[in-house]
Amino acid sequence: xxxxxxxxxxxxxxxxxxxxxxxxxxxxxxxxxxxxxxxxxxxxxxxxxxxxxxxxxxxxxxxxxxxxxxxxxxxxxxxxxxxxxxxxxxxxxxxxxxxxxxxxxxxxxxxxxxxxx
Amino acid sequence: xxxxxxxxxxxxxxxxxxxxxxxxxxxxxxxxxxxxxxxxxxxxxxxxxxxxxxxxxxxxxxxxxxxxxxxxxxxxxxxxxxxxxxxxxxxxxxxxxxxxxxxxxxxxxxxx
Numbered sequence: 001x002x003x004x005x006x007x008x009x010x011x012x013x014x015x016x017x018x019x020x021x022x023x024x025x026x027x028x029x030x031x032x033x034x035x036x037x038x039x040x041x042x043x044x045x046x047x048x049x050x051x052x053x054x055x056x057x058x059x060x061x062x063x064x065x066x067x068x069x070x071x072x073x074x075x076x077x078x079x080x081x082x083x084x085x086x087x088x089x090x091x092x093x094x095x096x097x098x099x100x101x102x103x104x105x106x107x108x109x110x111x112x113x114x115x116x117x
Numbered sequence: 118x119x120x121x122x123x124x125x126x127x128x129x130x131x132x133x134x135x136x137x138x139x140x141x142x143x144x145x146x147x148x149x150x151x152x153x154x155x156x157x158x159x160x161x162x163x164x165x166x167x168x169x170x171x172x173x174x175x176x177x178x179x180x181x182x183x184x185x186x187x188x189x190x191x192x193x194x195x196x197x198x199x200x201x202x203x204x205x206x207x208x209x210x211x212x213x214x215x216x217x218x219x220x221x222x223x224x225x226x227x228x229x
Contacts (some may be wrong), residue, residue, distance in 0.1 A: 040221065042206055042219030045216040096213075104151065104166065108153075110158075110159055
């Protein structure tokens with residue numbers, strides 16, 4: 001299994017509070033991603049990072065920010081949580097070595113279940 | 118507008134038989150296609166992938182077929198086992214290091 005740890009695994013918070021989710025990897029992969037999964041949807045990309053301090057927006061980035069100060073850590077922050085951000089959040093990593101097919105494989109963490117009340 | 122579609126929310130199969138999961142896509146820029154399996158309370162696990170220059174890729178009991186002209190791919194599991202019961206996601210990408218675009222998933226139930 002890819003060395004990806006997400007913390008916390010579960011969190012309940014109140015509307016309007018800030019929340020930070022952490023993704024830690026031990027694979028030294030350059031690319032890291034944050035997705036959310038909701039009923040009736042597949043996984044949708046929130047933000048991704050292609051290196052330290054290099055990040056970009058995904059499909060559903062509104063209300064989220066990210067930071068990557070070290071290769072191994074990618075943080076997702078909800079500045080002011082809303083009920084619509086209740087979801088399961090997955091972090092993923094992908095390698096930059098190997099053939100093109102291998103470089104497209106993303107490996108996922110176990111997820112963080114976030115409830116915003 | 119969904120770029121990757123899995124039109125069957127669920128599929129039930131008997132142990133030992135073949136499971137066929139289908140996926141359609143609309144974006145002709147997709148060059149890489151992947152299947153993931155997901156158990157409850159776990160993250161998606163990579164199963165098998167294929168690039169657009171191939172029409173078939175096989176790994177043990179799992180085979181993925183790609184029909185590029187029809188923008189259709191399928192995952193065959195032979196023989197199906199009860200442990201294969203999970204949600205299966207089809208995903209696609211245009212290039213490495215960008216988003217995987219996921220379908221909504223198909224729940225496979227394999228009965229013994």
